[in-house]
Amino acid sequence: MINKLKEVSASEIFSFINAGATLSDVAKKYDVSSIAIHKKIKYFYERPKKKAIKFLERESFNISDNISFLLKKNRIKKEETNLPASIPAIFEKKGTKNIILINKNIEEDNYVFILAHILGHVVLKHHHVLEDGRHTEKISFFEKNQVENKYFSEEIQANIFALNLVIPEKILKSKIKSSSFLEISEIKDLSTYFKVPETVLMRRLHGMNYSM
Numbered sequence: 001m002i003n004k005l006k007e008v009s010a011s012e013i014f015s016f017i018n019a020g021a022t023l024s025d026v027a028k029k030y031d032v033s034s035i036a037i038h039k040k041i042k043y044f045y046e047r048p049k050k051k052a053i054k055f056l057e058r059e060s061f062n063i064s065d066n067i068s069f070l071l072k073k074n075r076i077k078k079e080e081t082n083l084p085a086s087i088p089a090i091f092e093k094k095g096t097k098n099i100i101l102i103n104k105n106i107e108e109d110n111y112v113f114i115l116a117h118i119l120g121h122v123v124l125k126h127h128h129v130l131e132d133g134r135h136t137e138k139i140s141f142f143e144k145n146q147v148e149n150k151y152f153s154e155e156i157q158a159n160i161f162a163l164n165l166v167i168p169e170k171i172l173k174s175k176i177k178s179s180s181f182l183e184i185s186e187i188k189d190l191s192t193y194f195k196v197p198e199t200v201l202m203r204r205l206h207g208m209n210y211s212m
Helices: 010-018 023-030 034-058 063-073 108-123 152-166 169-175 184-194 198-207
Strands: 076-081 089-094 097-103 134-137
Touching: 010 023, 010 034, 010 152, 023 034, 034 063, 034 108, 034 152, 063 076, 063 108, 063 152, 076 108, 089 108, 097 108, 108 134, 108 152, 152 198, 169 184, 184 198
Parallel strands: 076 097
Antiparallel strands: 089 097, 089 134
16 A cells, blocks of 8 residues: 555655644545555654664764765765855755855854755755755754745755764763753753754754753
């Protein structure tokens, strides 16, 4: 049954759910079971996480080295340049050449996550990035405006990949003193260790059911 969903994008399914449809409603639309829809959604969230974890299992954890390795493996060059403040980075594909133009004025703690997010698109083979000649990246966690972006599901997957790559769950847990609640000072220390903004770290912690 799930083969009927092979050509159905996650964005399409999420657009119905965001509009108020239940899993049962969506299942009826595609003539599949609710279980098939659930599996499709589960795979959507697990795929980028597994990609990041699989890489981390082969390599020692060093954020800068991990990013550099993936850039080299995927034949991507990185260049710092002047870009508008609203644009952290641009991915350009020119024939066989792949270039990440990263805003030289972005804050240091945003640098690693932005690169990891774009690498997520590449590793997950997101067509809207790889087939476009120029993809302007604007990082968002899409809380309220999911359906406004045609490729919001791909952006969510790139975020999941980046979160798992730069803030591995096992390492994060080993650094946390409390079993459930984190103090502001601890969040600051962790964001410094993982070289990410506090907002990104808090998003990761929220996904792991920690309180702040």
